[in-house]
Amino acid sequence: MTFFCTNCGLEYVKWQGKCDGCKEWNRVTQFSTSGNTKRGIIVTQRSANHPKRLEEIQPTTSKRLLSEDAEFNRVLGGGIVPGSLVLLGGEPGIGKSTLLLQMALELKAIKVLYVSGEETENQIKIRASRLGLSSPNCFLLQESALVQILKHANDLEPTLLVIDSIQTLYDEEEEGSVGSINQIKACTTRLLQYAKSTDVALFLIGHINKDGGLAGPKLLEHMVDTVLQFEGDKSCLYRMVRTIKNRFGPTSELGIYEMKVTGLHGVNNPSSMLLSQQDYPGIAIGACLEGTRPLMLESQSLVTATRYGNPQRNATGYDPRRLNMLLAVLEKRTGLRLHDRDVFLNITGGLRVDDTALDLAICMAVVSSLKDKVICNSKCFIAEVGLGGELRGVQRIEHRIAEAEKLGFKEAFVATQHQQLSISSNIEINFIKNLKDLISSICVKA
Known part of the structure; x- marks a missing residue:
């Protein structure tokens, strides 16, 4: 006799009320093994297959449909x-x-x-x-x-x-x-x-x-x-x-x-679909990588004064814990006051993003909303943000910049680690060392 959780499939040797895997109650059910099994191993006839050397095996490649x-x-x-x-x-x-x-x-x-x-x-x-x-x-x-x-x-x-x-x-x-x-x-x-x-x-x-x-x-x-x-x-x-x-x-x-x-x-060109081309505070464009496909994504942020005891931190399409980390870095390393502000973040298009290359765009969207300044929509931000406020390089930066160039972006802000790479592009590439330098040097318009 064996026991399985009907919710998550975890196996037990005896019945119990609460499943240790999914924490659900009354989901562990008893099952008996079939008649053609012995100690959980299926009894079969002697197989015609036999061990072969790797060199003896001739690979066959089937054409994909x-x-x-x-x-x-x-x-x-x-x-x-x-x-x-x-x-x-x-x-x-x-x-x-x-x-x-x-x-x-x-x-x-x-x-x-x-x-x-x-x-x-x-x-x-x-x-x-x-x-x-x-x-x-x-x-x-x-x-x-x-x-x-x-x-x-x-x-x-x-x-x-x-x-x-x-x-x-x-x-x-x-x-x-x-x-x-x-x-x-x-x-x-x-x-x-x-x-x-x-x-x-x-x-x-x-x-x-x-x-x-x-x-x-x-x-x-x-x-x-x-x-x-x-x-x-x-x-x-x-x-x-x-x-x-x-x-x-x-x-x-x-x-x-x-x-x-x-x-x-x-959708043949999802990047253009995901960008609204709007020009108001709280918007910054970043480049993420989904598999082998680069995507230009719009990060929207809204920063307002807290009306209640604890400030709210809400994120749609992004990890709320990483958002809290980025807000802490902004406050500690750049001197921005965020501990008494509600911060709302939205990744447009309904996407769920885990790529850390979007860190810099999210930080700039928060800064734009906090200062009520517009970031020109011809700029894009591609870098990971470390706990020290430093900008870190990301993989396949050439593909991300090529996607930005295809969509008509004029400037890209990346980490200084990419200076050693020979990136051929018509986009003006700015190599930035840390967040504080970027916030103090980037051109924003009222």
Whole structure:
């Protein structure tokens, strides 16, 4: 007998009321191992495989399948790899099913099987009509039994298989209800074996829990080749697909989409979309890096006098703890008075940014709002800020400056560490040593 938490998938040897992993109560449930297992190890026949020297193995490179969606190709590392298992997670209603149905209908040259355990065939047909897409090689199947899905897949022999969603499938040979830990692990294992043995590219749609993580055991993310996270505010027009894990390409890649009546459309130039071109106090432009893509982002800050006992520190799209650190550096190293001010920060476009290269832009946005001075929108700030107020270099500075030049920026403020680099650009590059020097020398207009 084993015990699993139905919320986070943590395993226990005995029952307990509170899960140590997710801190939820009454989520630990008992499961018994299947009849074909012994001490948790599956008993199988002797394998035909045998150990080989590394030099004896001849690598085979399969040509990637390119979809019509350039943004989706980007987050996958250059296209769909045959035999790969991709997991796409996101909040309900964010557009997961729409994105994969759109991809399936656009791949007209290959045979695609779209399996849904949540919607009827009629509902999928209505959505396809709304998207204005059709394909003679896209087949729909409404089914939740894994055995039947694999039977139809073997008969049809598709090049690409989409499962919507993994939490709705069940394997009759395994115990547990639909969506339980046992069922998710068993179904994913059999689908993984099918994908690797037939060279079929397989996409799984996954649900998320209330904390924003993928529902089910953490083992699910380890088993698949690629994990994609669908992000964005449902009230906003823009959606982001972020690569969390990728065995066939770089991680942290970002694809940006615009939600329209006719579906999700990739944004070719997201930097111009994320900049408002407004000219008022509290705005500064920085350059972040999402995977291999440089993005110019607008940082908006509002600094006001505190009306209550403790000043507020609110950040949207940025780590509040790092914001507090930057405010402390500004007050300690530059002499600005911020301890009795409310500070609000917003990263435009609905993006969530962790790149430290945006530190300098955020500091300048706070200074601009505090002094009620406008920073010219032809300037951009690209540097990390240290605890001593010094500016530190960032990686791939050439790509960031090239993106700024493409968007028409005239000046870039970077750390002095980059002086040794030969950066060829038409932008005037200013090398700054610390925050205090920048604040005292930058040209601002009233």
